[in-house]
Amino acid sequence: MHLKLYALTEKGFVVLRDYEGPPIPKEEWMSLEYMDWKSGGDTNFAPIASALGEMECAGFWDHGKPDKDGIWTKNASICPTLVQWAKNVGANFGRVRIIKLNPNTYEETVHNLHLDDNNRLNPDGEGWVVRAWLELSDDPNSYMILREDKDDPSTESRKCSWATPESSQSIHLMR
Secondary structure, eight states, X not given: OOBOOGGGTTTSEEEEOOOOXXXXXXXXXXXXXXXXXXXXXXXXXXXXXXXXXXXXXXXXXXXXXXXXXXXXXXXXXXXXXXXHHHHHTOSOOOOEEEEEEOOXXXXXXXXXXXXXXXXXXXXXXXXXXXXXXXXXXXXXXXXXXXXXXXXXXGGEEETTSSOBOTTOEEEXXXX
């Protein structure tokens, strides 16, 4: 049994207050080395911390590790503000990365929905692995779709039916 945050009980996610730290210079995230690694949709990932500190995007379980104790990659030296944001959480972290997702239609998005399994090797009695998001762009037509059951539209929340402005943050319970 894993320890879980009470705030995530109702919907599996919570929207945090906007990021109030120093502005994150666009060149920090635009200058990173991106990997052409697909997780759903037209995505590219820039690993900032990975299981072995390498420029790769595989799950920690591929290396026999729970999604914790991330090791900084060479990208970390390019984005000190983002590294500090991750450190400021004050918890053990695993994957830290920028996800560059190109626009999708609603239908494409629903087709690419998937359940994450970030607690695969997480030992019993430890905290549940959650995923935190920090929006870096400001696209008024952008939103995040979350579902308790990927095949049941009645469980859908669109973070949370409003656009995801730059500096918005949320935390998501990953099953």
